[in-house]
Amino acid sequence: MNQLALGEAAPPCAPLTAQDYKSNYKPIWCPGCGDYTVLSSITKALAALQLRPEKVAVVSGIGCSSRIPAYTACYGFHGVHGRSLAAATGLKVARPDLTVLVASGDGDGYSIGGNHFLHACRRNVDLTYIVMDNHVYGMTKGQPSPTTEPDWDSKLAPGGTGLRSFHPLVIALASGANFVARAFSGDPNGTADILARAIRHPGFSFVEILSPCVTFRPEQRGWKERVHGAPVEATDDPARAARRIMTDDGFNLGVLYAGDRPAFPGPARAASASIADIEAEFAP
Amino acid sequence: MELASTREPAARPAASGPEPPRPGGSISIALAGSGGSGVMTAGNLLLDAAARAGLYGLMVRTSGPQIRGGEAAALLRLATVPTESLDDGFDLLLALDWQNVNRFADEIPLRASGLLLGDADEGEPPPVFLAGGARFVSLPLKKTAKAIRGAWTNMVALGVAGRLAGIPAQALEAAVQASWKRDAAGLEANLQALRAGFEAGGAVEAGHGAPALAPASATQGTTPGAAPGTASADRWLLSGNEGAGLGALRGGIRFVAAYPITPATEMLEWLAPALTRVGGTLLQAEDELASINMAIGASFGGVPSLTATAGPGLSLMAEGIGLAVSAEVPVVIVDVMRGGPSTGIPAKSEQSDLSFAVDGLHGDAPRLVLAPTSITDCVATTQWAVELAEATQAPAIVLSDQFMGQSRAIVDRPPDPGFAARRLVAEADAPDFRRYRNTESGVSPMAIPGTPGTVYTADGLEKTEAGIPSSQARDHSLQLDKRERKLRQHDYGRWWADLEGSGDAAILTFGSVTGVAREALARLAAQGIALRLVALRLLAPALPEQLAEALAGVERVLVVEQNHSAQLFRYLRAMHDLPGRPASFHRPGPLPIRPGELADAIIEWRSR
Ligand SMILES: Cc1ncc(C[n+]2csc(CCOP(=O)(O)OP(=O)(O)O)c2C)c(N)n1
Ligand code: SF4
Numbered sequence: 001m002n003q004l005a006l007g008e009a010a011p012p013c014a015p016l017t018a019q020d021y022k023s024n025y026k027p028i029w030c031p032g033c034g035d036y037t038v039l040s041s042i043t044k045a046l047a048a049l050q051l052r053p054e055k056v057a058v059v060s061g062i063g064c065s066s067r068i069p070a071y072t073a074c075y076g077f078h079g080v081h082g083r084s085l086a087a088a089t090g091l092k093v094a095r096p097d098l099t100v101l102v103a104s105g106d107g108d109g110y111s112i113g114g115n116h117f118l119h120a121c122r123r124n125v126d127l128t129y130i131v132m133d134n135h136v137y138g139m140t141k142g143q144p145s146p147t148t149e150p151d152w153d154s155k156l157a158p159g160g161t162g163l164r165s166f167h168p169l170v171i172a173l174a175s176g177a178n179f180v181a182r183a184f185s186g187d188p189n190g191t192a193d194i195l196a197r198a199i200r201h202p203g204f205s206f207v208e209i210l211s212p213c214v215t216f217r218p219e220q221r222g223w224k225e226r227v228h229g230a231p232v233e234a235t236d237d238p239a240r241a242a243r244r245i246m247t248d249d250g251f252n253l254g255v256l257y258a259g260d261r262p263a264f265p266g267p268a269r270a271a272s273a274s275i276a277d278i279e280a281e282f283a284p
Numbered sequence: 285m286e287l288a289s290t291r292e293p294a295a296r297p298a299a300s301g302p303e304p305p306r307p308g309g310s311i312s313i314a315l316a317g318s319g320g321s322g323v324m325t326a327g328n329l330l331l332d333a334a335a336r337a338g339l340y341g342l343m344v345r346t347s348g349p350q351i352r353g354g355e356a357a358a359l360l361r362l363a364t365v366p367t368e369s370l371d372d373g374f375d376l377l378l379a380l381d382w383q384n385v386n387r388f389a390d391e392i393p394l395r396a397s398g399l400l401l402g403d404a405d406e407g408e409p410p411p412v413f414l415a416g417g418a419r420f421v422s423l424p425l426k427k428t429a430k431a432i433r434g435a436w437t438n439m440v441a442l443g444v445a446g447r448l449a450g451i452p453a454q455a456l457e458a459a460v461q462a463s464w465k466r467d468a469a470g471l472e473a474n475l476q477a478l479r480a481g482f483e484a485g486g487a488v489e490a491g492h493g494a495p496a497l498a499p500a501s502a503t504q505g506t507t508p509g510a511a512p513g514t515a516s517a518d519r520w521l522l523s524g525n526e527g528a529g530l531g532a533l534r535g536g537i538r539f540v541a542a543y544p545i546t547p548a549t550e551m552l553e554w555l556a557p558a559l560t561r562v563g564g565t566l567l568q569a570e571d572e573l574a575s576i577n578m579a580i581g582a583s584f585g586g587v588p589s590l591t592a593t594a595g596p597g598l599s600l601m602a603e604g605i606g607l608a609v610s611a612e613v614p615v616v617i618v619d620v621m622r623g624g625p626s627t628g629i630p631a632k633s634e635q636s637d638l639s640f641a642v643d644g645l646h647g648d649a650p651r652l653v654l655a656p657t658s659i660t661d662c663v664a665t666t667q668w669a670v671e672l673a674e675a676t677q678a679p680a681i682v683l684s685d686q687f688m689g690q691s692r693a694i695v696d697r698p699p700d701p702g703f704a705a706r707r708l709v710a711e712a713d714a715p716d717f718r719r720y721r722n723t724e725s726g727v728s729p730m731a732i733p734g735t736p737g738t739v740y741t742a743d744g745l746e747k748t749e750a751g752i753p754s755s756q757a758r759d760h761s762l763q764l765d766k767r768e769r770k771l772r773q774h775d776y777g778r779w780w781a782d783l784e785g786s787g788d789a790a791i792l793t794f795g796s797v798t799g800v801a802r803e804a805l806a807r808l809a810a811q812g813i814a815l816r817l818v819a820l821r822l823l824a825p826a827l828p829e830q831l832a833e834a835l836a837g838v839e840r841v842l843v844v845e846q847n848h849s850a851q852l853f854r855y856l857r858a859m860h861d862l863p864g865r866p867a868s869f870h871r872p873g874p875l876p877i878r879p880g881e882l883a884d885a886i887i888e889w890r891s892r
Binding site: 023025052053054055057059069070073074075076077078079080082083086087088089090091093094095097098115116118119265268269270271272273274275277278279282283284 | 332335336459462519520521522526530533534538539541558560561562563565567569570571573574575577578579580581582583584585586587589603604606607611694697731733734735736737738739740741742743744745751752753
C-alpha cells in the first residue's frame with residue numbers, strides 16, 4: 001500500500017480532477033490511437049486517489065506508448081528503450097514516499113525489456129506497470145512484437161513470424177507479480193478503476209491494457225466488440241488465476257489476480273552506524 | 285609519432301644482475317599453492333601482522349583463469365615506507381605444494397639471492413625458479429602441521445614466512461588471534477602450528493643467511509606510539525575496492541545497483557552491509573543494463589547513486605550512460621579494469637578500457653572520466669567523482685583496475701578531503717522553471733520529485749530548455765553546447781593530477797601504473813636523474829591549459845600505460861600539444877609493469 005503517498009493526499013481545498021493531472025503538452029499520437037484514452041484513464045485514477053501530482057512519478061522507455069510521462073502533470077522519466085522498469089525500481093527503492101507508475105508498450109516491455117519484466121515481477125517492488133499492448137511496434141512503423149499473432153504479415157516478417165505469441169499475464173503470475181489485470185483503452189472508466197486498484201495494491205501490479213494501433217493494425221478497431229468483463233472476481237490463488245487466463249480468449253477484462261506477497265524492500269531502515277564507525281574497522 | 289613499444293613483456297625481468305637500490309628497504313615474499321591450500325589466508329594474515337608490527341606493505345592476489353580452485357599465489361611486499369608497486373624480484377617463494385606452481389614463473393621472478401622454500405615430501409621443486417641462482421630449502425610443512433591435531437599447513441607456512449620477514453612473533457600471533465575469534469580449540473592448534481613454523485624459519489635463517497632477506501633499512505615497529513604487536517589506528521589495511529566503496533560513502537552515495545563481475549565484486553560485497561548501516565540501499569540487479577538504469581532512476585529521485593562493474597559490464601552500460609548525459613542525471617560508474625576485449629582475463633589487471641571510457645558512447649556525449657592513482661587514492665578519487673557528478677549533473681566514470689581493486693595494502697589512514705554531493709536543486713514553485721535552462725555555467729537547477737510547482741520529464745531525447753522533446757537544430761546545438769560547457773568550465777582545482785618531481789623531461793601516466801612510475805623515478809633520482817611525474821586523475825574533460833602549465837619547461841614526455849594500443853598516449857596526443865617528440869611506453873597486462881623495467885625503459889628513452 002502506498003501508505004505515505006495516500007496519507008499525504010489530503011486535498012488543500014477543492015478536490016483534484018483528472019484535468020489537474022494533465023500537462024499542457026498536446027499528445028502527438030495518431031488520431032484514434034488507443035493511448036489517448038489510456039492517458040485519461042491514468043489521470044482519472046490519480047484523481048480518484050487524490051494523490052498530489054508532484055508525489056507521483058511516471059516512468060517510461062521508448063515507443064508511442066512511452067510518451068505518456070510528458071503528458072501528465074506528474075514528474076516524468078522518459079528513458080531508453082526497454083529499461084523503464086529498471087529506472088522505476090531504482091526510483092521507488094530510493095524514494096519509497098513516491099507513487100511510481102511505469103508506462104510501456106509490448107515491444108518495449110516484453111522484447112528488449114523482457115528480462116526486466118521477469119525480475120520486476122519477482123522483486124515485487126511497489127510499482128504499477130502499465131503495458132499498452134497493440135501487438136505491434138507502432139513507433140518504428142509496424143514490425144511484429146512478442147504478442148503479435150504468428151500469421152500477421154509484415155515487411156519484416158512476410159507471411160508472419162510463425163512464432164507463438166507471448167502470454168504476458170501468465171508470465172507475470174509465474175514470475176511473482178502481486179496483482180494482475182487486463183483492461184481495454186476503449187473503456188476509460190473501467191480502466192481507471194482497475195488502475196486505481198493496482199496503484200493501491202502493495203507490491204508489483206501489472207495491468208495489461210489492450211490499446212489499438214489504428215495505423216498499423218486498423219483491424220484492432222474491432223476489439224471493442226470482442227472485449228468482455230471478467231466473469232468472476234479476482235482470486236488470490238495464482239494457479240487458479242493462471243488456469244483462467246490460459247483458457248480465456250484474451251479479451252477477458254478485470255482484475256484477475258490479487259496476491260498478498262509483502263513488497264520489496266520493506267520499511268526503510270534508519271542508519272545504525274556512522275561512517276566513522278565503519279572506518280574504524282580498517283585498522284588492523 | 286614515436287612509439288617505443290615494448291609489446292612483449294620482458295621475460296622474468298631483473299631476476300639476476302646487480303640489484304637496484306630499494307628506497308626505504310623492502311622485502312618481497314610470495315606464498316603459492318593450489319586453490320584451497322590457504323595461501324591467500326596466510327598472505328592476508330602476514331600483511332595484517334606486518335601492519336601490527338608497524339610496517340607498510342602490499343599484497344597482490346593472483347590466480348589462474350578459473351578464479352576458484354587451480355593455482356593461487358599471494359604476492360607480498362613489506363616495506364618501511366608506503367609502497368604501491370611490486371618489486372622487480374622476490375626474496376622468498378614459499379610453496380605449499382608444487383601443483384602448477386611453475387605457471388607463476390613469470391609472475392614470481394626470484395632474485396639471485398632468493399630462497400625457494402617448500403616440502404621435499406611433495407617431490408622435486410620446479411627448476412625454473414632456481415635458474416637465476418636462488419637456493420632451495422626443504423621444510424616439512426605438512427608433517428609439522430599433521431603432528432598438531434586440528435592445525436593447518438598454511439599456518440606453519442605463515443610462521444616460516446613471518447620469521448624470515450623479520451616480523452615479531454607477537455604480531456603474528458595477534459593477527460592469527462584476531463582472525464580466529466569463534467573456535468578456541470582451533471585457535472590453540474593453529475597458534476601452535478604458527479610457532480612451529482616460526483621456529484623452523486629460525487633454523488632456515490641460521491643455515492642460509494636470512495640477513496639477505498632483511499629489508500635494507502627496516503626497523504620493525506617504527507610506527508610512532510605503537511609497540512610491536514599493537515595495531516595503530518592511523519594505519520589501515522585497505523583494498524582499492526574497499527577504498528572506492530568508502531569514497532562513495534564519504535561522498536554521499538546512498539543507492540547502489542550492480543551486477544557481480546570480477547574484479548569489481550568485492551567493492552559491492554563491502555558496500556552491501558556498509559550502505560545498509562548508513563541508511564542506504566544496495567540492489568543486486570538482473571544485469572548491467574538494469575544496474576545503470578536503476579542508479580539513474582534513484583538519482584533522478586534525488587539520491588546520489590553509483591554502480592560498479594568491469595569491462596563487459598561497462599559495454600552493456602553504454603546506452604544508459606548516454607541517457608545520464610542527455611537527461612543530466614548525476615551517476616557514478618566505477619569500472620575496475622581487467623584484461624580484455626570480451627571476457628578477456630578476468631582476474632588480472634590492464635588499463636585498456638580508457639578509450640571506451642573517454643570516447644565510447646554514441647552521439648556527442650561529454651562525461652567525466654577519473655582514475656585513482658593508488659589504492660589509498662581510490663577513496664579520494666571516488667569521493668571526488670561523487671562531488672563532480674552531482675555538481676555537474678553528469679555521469680562520472682572512475683577507472684580503477686584489478687591491481688588496485690583486489691590488492692590490499694597497509695596505508696596511512698586516508699585523509700577525508702571533504703568532497704561531498706552538493707546538487708543544485710530547484711526550489712518549490714520556482715518561477716519560470718525550465719529544467720534544462722541554458723545557464724551561464726551550463727548547470728541548471730534540478731527539480732526533485734516531490735517538489736511542488738517544478739514538475740518536468742527527464743528525457744534522453746533531445747529537448748527544449750523546458751524539457752520538451754525537440755528535433756530542432758537550434759535546441760540540439762544549444763543543449764550539446766550546454767552539456768559540454770558545464771564540464772569544461774567547472775573548477776577542478778589542483779586535483780586534476782598528481783604533480784611530482786622536477787626536470788626538463790616528464791613521465792605522464794594514470795591509474796595503478798602511477799605507483800610503479802613513482803618508484804622508478806625514485807630509483808632514477810637516487811642515480812641523479814631528475815624527472816617530473818604527471819599522474820592524471822581527471823582524464824575527461826581534458827584540461828589542456830592545466831597540463832601545459834604542469835609541463836612548462838619540459839622538453840620531452842614519455843607516456844606510460846599498461847595496454848596494447850597506447851590508449852593514453854593517443855588520447856593525450858589528440859587533446860593536448862605535448863612538448864617535443866612525445867614517446868610511449870606501453871605493454872598489455874596481465875604481468876604488472878615492474879619499477880626496474882620502467883626505469884630501464886626511461887634510461888633508454890633518454891638516450892634516444
Ligand atoms: C536500443 C534501441 N533499439 C531499438 C530502438 C527502436 N525502437 C523505438 S520504439 C521501438 C518499439 C516500440 O514498440 P512498442 O513498445 O510496442 O510501443 P508502441 O510504439 O507500439 O507503443 C523500437 C524497436 C530504440 N529506440 N532503442
Ligand atoms: S503508430 Fe499506432 S501506436 Fe503509434 S500513435 Fe499511431 S496509432 Fe498509436
